[in-house]
Amino acid sequence: MNRRLPTNLVIGAVLVALVVGVAALSLVWTPHDPTLMNIRGKFADPSEAHWLGTDQLGRDVVSQLMAAARNSMTVALVAVLLGGSIGVALGLFASAVGGWVEDGVMRLADLGFAFPALLFAIMLAAVFGPSLSNAVLAIAFINIPIFARVTRGSANQIWTLDYVSASRAAGMNKFVISRDHILPNIAAAIIVQATIEFAVAILAEAALSYLGLGAQPPASSWGRMLSEAQTLMYLAPQLAIYPGLCIITAVLGFGLLGDGLRDISDPRLSRQR
Amino acid sequence: MLELTDYSVNFSAGAALRQANLTIKPGDRLGIVGESGSGKTMLALSLMGMAPDGATLSGALCVDGIDMTQRNEIEWQNIRARRVAMIFQEPMAALNPLRRVGDTVMEPMRVHEGLSHDQAQARALSLFEEVGIPDPAARLRQFPHELSGGQRQRVLIALALACNPALLIADEPTTALDANVAVLITDLLVRLSQERQMALVFITHDIAAVARATQDIVVMYGGDMVEYGPTAEVLKTPHHPYTKGLLDALPDPSRTTHDANGKRRRLPTIPGTVPQLQDLPQGCRFAGRCPVEVPQCAAQKPATQSFAVNRSSACHLNEGAKR
Secondary structure: OOOOHHHHHHHHHHHHHHHHHHHHHHHOOOOOOOOOOHHOOOOOOOOOOOOEEEOOOEEHHHHHHHHHHHHHHHHHHHHHHHHHHHHHHHHHHHHHHHHHHHHHHHHHHHHHHOOHHHHHHHHHHHHHHOOHHHHHHHHHHHHHHHHHHHHHHHHHHHHHHHHHHHHHHOOHHHHHHHHHHHHHHHHHHHHHHHHHHHHHHHHHHHHHHOOOOOOOOHHHHHHHHHHHHHOOOOOOOOHHHHHHHHHHHHHHHHHHHHHHHHHHHHHOOOOOO | EEEEEEEEEEOHHHOEEEEEEEEEEEOOOEEEEEEOOHHHHHHHHOOOOOOOOOOOOEEEEEOEEEEOOOOOHHHHHHHHHOOOOOOOOOOOOOOOOOHHHHHHHHHHOOOOOOOOHOOOOOHHHHHHHOOOOOHHHHHHOHHHHHHOOOHHHHHHHHHHHHHOOEEEEEEEOOOOOOHHHHHHHHHHHHHHHHHHEEEEEEEEOHHHHHHHHOOEEEEEEEEEEEEEEHHHHHHHHOOOHHHHHHOOOOOOOOOEEEOOOOOOOOOOOOOOOOHHHHHOOOOOOOOOOOOOOOOOHHHHOOOOOOEOEEEEOOOOOHHOOOO
16 A cells, blocks of 8 residues: 555645634634724734734734634535535435436436525525625525435445445335445545545635625624725735635635545546546 | 345335245255346345335335335345345455454444354454354455455355344345356355255256256246246256257257258347336246247246146246146
8 A cells, every 4th residue: 555645735735724623723713803903003914913914904814804704614614514414315215216217316406506695695695695604595595406316326325335235135114225335436536536626615605795794794704804905906816825725725725625536536537627 | 033025125116026925944945047138136135124215115024024115224234145135246345355354343242243243253263264264253354345256145144143043135146156166156155055054045057056056946037927936847857948948048068050951050049139118028038038928927926837847937837737
């Protein structure tokens, strides 16, 4: 077992560790209170007190980026877990029952695919008002069909295997078989998908917050920092560049990590998609 | 305890099993032999209520006197493991690679009989001992890849015995094993059948294993049961041309390798292969490959002729023979 790990896996893991580490650190420590304003100290240059300077309201940029990382991770985690568990359950159910039920569930998933996440988030915002939790719901919703499809596809392969027949021959019902035999054997595919969807969720959260449909002031968010910096592009371009770099780092990190995990878990899949 | 009456499994392409009649009593040991594609596995899966989707079942399949032909999956789940159980051909593939074998074996006991973890574990332990797995306590905690092929097959036998079934179906249990282990597994199945008064259906294309393990034998070809009788009698005096062909094709060490003219003898074979389901002849399935074929063979399905209480064969040429 002296194989070299794929490069994308290593780079992805390092970037993810960086982002997650910073987000975790922000739970206990940030250089300054990320929401503390200081109008007289606005647009400060990088200094020992403010490593990346301050923004238009004099808030410390590093602290804001750190708090935003935490918010972003939380949103992505909750959304992927929520959408993923519903999607996986639906996929397992469809695969176990088969027949017209399976067809019905998968056509519903197709319907979900056709529905743009942004549109759904705008709809939620229109009905319930814009908030971070509505953004989470919207992102979770678009994850359901993705996970349902991946789960059902992988599960259908496992259902044809001998050990599933052996379990059926032992009188096990489809629920027990799905739980004990199908799910553990498709876990790798689901984890890979979850990692990739994590990257998508980070991007979606940034986009929704940029549009004002996600994190609401004073909560920090990369997307919102970006939109606030937009009007100041000529005055202070660095305020747009920093959150942009953070988004790139996080999305790239999770994307590469997901691809790398896919490469080592199933080499046959690596060149598809 | 299990009875098939004119039982057929039909697909849109044709009949995979045609009007099978079979009675299995407690303690019976029945061999089913035939080439690949002769319907052996289809018969086994049907006995478990696991005929593939798309199959149309007709006739009657009675378990304990109850016709199960049109019963649904839930009703079958109560029969499986407790009345009929099955072991599969490929022990490498029939165990979940991510589960400890002990957990796999304990599962049916816990689900069907509501045993606690400790009760199930105790029974699994005694089952492992019964099927001859050395160091059973340690084996319970191992994963399939840590066991040899023979041991995995023993684990699968333990799994099948978990809820004390009255009938065990072994679908080519020794095909994937080497010859020494195959004999051990065959003898184990016979011993278990005798000790537990459990009926055994032993499916194989290994004639030697059938001779060793079973009292009665069914010869199948193309979804038909072409010959039935006590194993020793059928192997000694086969009535059906297919059975004869099958037995002639066995290598026989006592036969000389050269004939009287000094020419090298070739092992006799049955010409051709089993046709695909949709290409099977309408009459006798063996028509087209049969050495003694008469015109009516291809058109008309031969009736099953009884020669004695427990001896029968389905061939037009036997119809004149005395009953």
